[in-house]
Amino acid sequence: MPVRARPLSPHLQVYRWQIGSTLSILHRATGVALALGLVALSYWLISLAGGDETYGAAMRVFSSPVGLLFLLGWTFSFLFHLLNGVRHLFWDAGYGFERTPRQVSGWFAVLGALGLTVCVCLAVWHGVRT
Amino acid sequence: MALIPLTLWFFFSLLALPALDYETVRTWLALPISSFLAVLSVAVLTYHSYLGTTVVIEDYVHAAGLKVLSLMLLRFLYVLFGGASIFAILRVAFGS
Numbered sequence: 001m002p003v004r005a006r007p008l009s010p011h012l013q014v015y016r017w018q019i020g021s022t023l024s025i026l027h028r029a030t031g032v033a034l035a036l037g038l039v040a041l042s043y044w045l046i047s048l049a050g051g052d053e054t055y056g057a058a059m060r061v062f063s064s065p066v067g068l069l070f071l072l073g074w075t076f077s078f079l080f081h082l083l084n085g086v087r088h089l090f091w092d093a094g095y096g097f098e099r100t101p102r103q104v105s106g107w108f109a110v111l112g113a114l115g116l117t118v119c120v121c122l123a124v125w126h127g128v129r130t
Numbered sequence: 131m132a133l134i135p136l137t138l139w140f141f142f143s144l145l146a147l148p149a150l151d152y153e154t155v156r157t158w159l160a161l162p163i164s165s166f167l168a169v170l171s172v173a174v175l176t177y178h179s180y181l182g183t184t185v186v187i188e189d190y191v192h193a194a195g196l197k198v199l200s201l202m203l204l205r206f207l208y209v210l211f212g213g214a215s216i217f218a219i220l221r222v223a224f225g226s
Contacts, residue, residue: 032186035179041172042211042218048155049218055152082137 023106027084030077037074075120080113140171156222165223169216176212180204 040062047058061067087105143164158164183204191197 028182028186031179031182035183038175038179039211042215045172045215045218048152048159049221052152055155078137078141 023084023109026110027081027088030081030084033074033077034081037077040070040074072117072121076113076117079116079120080109083109083112137171137175139167159219159222162223165219168219172212172215172219176208176215180208 044058044062047054062071087109090105143158159168184201187197187200187204191200
């Protein structure tokens with residue numbers, strides 16, 4: 001039975017950008033990014049168990065520009081997914097559905113994640129320097 | 131919910147290490163408390179991630195056969211990578 005592509009009503013083209021829906025998709029996107037990070041974590045742990053040489057090679061991969069960029073993106077994904085996840089837990093308990101708390105908590109999650117990412121970067125950079 | 135303290139513990143411990151060279155990390159991971167919490171973290175992380183990505187596949191893959199196949203493949207990959215990570219932690223913990 002052939003499946004014809006059914007027409008979709010326009011959504012992204014017409015609805016105004018809102019913090020709520022953006023954060024929702026960002027939560028999903030960061031989740032997928034974190035899942036990929038799990039593969040990286042797996043690689044790192046296995047290289048540690050494999051011995052000095054494998055671990056050295058893995059650390060060189062992570063210290064490369066691409067590796068550092070990946071770690072940076074992963075750090076933000078982790079912090080945002082964490083903060084937004086807590087927001088979800090509050091919703092599960094029944095709190096914070098009204099417009100103002102929702103918007104405020106949403107901005108807190110995004111800005112908090114950005115801020116904490118900067119803090120983590122500073123901490124790592126400071127640790128590497130000393 | 132256990133993910134919150136577990137993952138925070140894991141990443142703060144790594145950040146707190148004086149250096150990330152082989153000896154330091156291996157010594158830290160070999161401690162009983164570290165390896166136990168690390169195994170727990172990886173197991174819970176893997177399960178949580180599996181649940182999440184399953185939902186993503188279910189939302190975006192529509193063809194029935196492809197959906198079943200991708201969900202199966204996903205489960206295999208998670209068991210493989212999660213299992214390998216835990217195995218690696220245990221290797222470091224029990225010395226090899």
